[in-house]
Amino acid sequence: MFEQLRGPVQDLPRHARIRRSGDRVQGVFVLLRGWVFSSVELPNGQRQILKVHLPGDILGAPSIVLPRAMETLSAATLVTVAPVPLSAFGVLQAEAPRLMASLFLSSQQERVMLSDRLAAVGRTPAAQRFAALLLQLHDRLAGPATGTVSLHVPLTQEDFADLLGITSVHVNRILRQLLSAGLILRRQYDYTFDPERLREFSGMPRREWIRNPAWLYPAPGQA
Amino acid sequence: MFEQLRGPVQDLPRHARIRRSGDRVQGVFVLLRGWVFSSVELPNGQRQILKVHLPGDILGAPSIVLPRAMETLSAATLVTVAPVPLSAFGVLQAEAPRLMASLFLSSQQERVMLSDRLAAVGRTPAAQRFAALLLQLHDRLAGPATGTVSLHVPLTQEDFADLLGITSVHVNRILRQLLSAGLILRRQYDYTFDPERLREFSGMPRREWIRNPAWLYPAPGQA
């Protein structure tokens, strides 16, 4: 559906700004390839990364209720994105109400993830948040798994710092702490760990998601 | 619309749990009177309050994508609430697509507010977050104002602590710091301050909201 409504595809290098905080909101973007950060910049020059977006994600949706964008969208890797104008939502709303309901649901899912982050940043030490971040990335990239897993995470320690709400110096100390505790292994940007042990350490609950709620898909096959 | 779909009204005393984290999700609630906290509980027994809900708010919406509730809903004051079953969303989706789109928008607004909180908790000292909290409550209760304003906030310092992600002891020290700096006045649970000065101190941007986006309400009067 979005494919018909979206604009021309663009390739952008790492560190490129797809949209800056404060820009007039023209619409949203669809991420087709690569990783994108959505972040907030603070008056003192620091930034807090709100979310790492993976391919398939819709970028910049929260700002559709604002005249000027709240978040900066920046390319964490080489990326491919496509713009989607605001008018697309008008089309969806009129012609695909069920898809609109499904967008509503996915934004609730985003609220759950943001809430978990808020609780973690407010209440748990940085080492546990780092563990939780690795786990969450693995879940989103590969789904639940058992036994030791490997994960390629093309993020610098500076990126981790902005995600976790700490400094890059401290990221390094924590990483070293997890390495010497044997909780993770690392070679370059490849991380290896046991999800079970890491989850226990992180203290984060495992979340199950309802994919097709009964109220939206009344009886399988009738749709 | 919700009035037709909701269940019987209930009155609950302060500290009552409307729904506990982990409960099976039956639906959402509408808050008719009083203040309600939605909070997450952590393994170590601490809690992080995600949001203070004011009358008119929908409670527990994020958990509709989960089999078991993520947030605990607890009464901050004497409250009146009414349950809304999940099936109500099916009715809305089928019969009131525009209302569904409007729910989608308000959940984006919640994402913006959560994002601001996340950035604040991750990146700013507690005194500034306290200032931001007072401002946000004032904006939601009374709308933008100029000159000195007064605000009744029926929250204990323990409540503030769980909202800000600090301890109640530290809330007290920060409150005293703001008082002696002349940024706020307080008598009992009534706070008086100058929004301009407090906003400058807090470092939070002022947010404008789009109420009726063109794509949802194409031409004023046609709807």
Place this chain on the structure above:
DNA sequence: CGAGTGCTTGATGGCAATCAAACACCGTGG
């Protein structure tokens, strides 16, 4: 009038920030 709740203040300690300085790696240009 004792128990509970909420507020206040002091002393001490820890997690993480800040400041500082190397080191490795890489692409560029003289």
Place this chain on the structure above:
DNA sequence: CCACGGTGTTTGATTGCCATCAAGCACTCG
């Protein structure tokens, strides 16, 4: 070919925000 700046990583020393522990006070309520 090597010098060079830029980016990213690593480690040490010091500082500061906030947690923790502790204790006292005010107020309300059964």
